[in-house]
Amino acid sequence: MRGNRVDVFKSVIQKMIAKNDAAYEKLKGRESTKRHLSHEYSPEDIDRIVKGGTSIEKCRLSQHFFEISGLYKRIILHYATFLTYSWLLIPHAKGFKGKLSEKSNQKQYYEAAEFCSDFDIEDKCTMFATKVLVDGGYYGIIHDNAEGIAI
16 A cells, blocks of 8 residues: 555656756746746856856856856846945935925925835835846946836
8 A cells, every 4th residue: 555655656746847848948027038048058158258258248147157157146146236226315416405304305305205215216126236237247228208208
């Protein structure tokens, strides 16, 4: 009886091994992107790229290891989250006249503080730092309209 259960367990475990292409995809929000596992780097390639490769080669190598190496990813995320990205709002602007105790200035200050809070500065700066550390730079567009800012 006991031997039979072990055999059943072994057969069930064998069936649990991923055998389709979906196992090699990672999900980002609602979209899924294929991992870049098609390119393998030899130790000689890695050494050559690190010592004197182009910036594009270094960027691709960094992206590759960020996707496949848990250690590399943890190091990058450690440095990207090393700073707290805390913000401080100082009421010193062109349109700000008088003292903070005045109603119009208080309204302007609290609106600016609410914007900074809603903007989620800490998360966005962590995202920017991660991109800079992995890709070597970050390029974005800041779109400012009456309702808010989009990056």
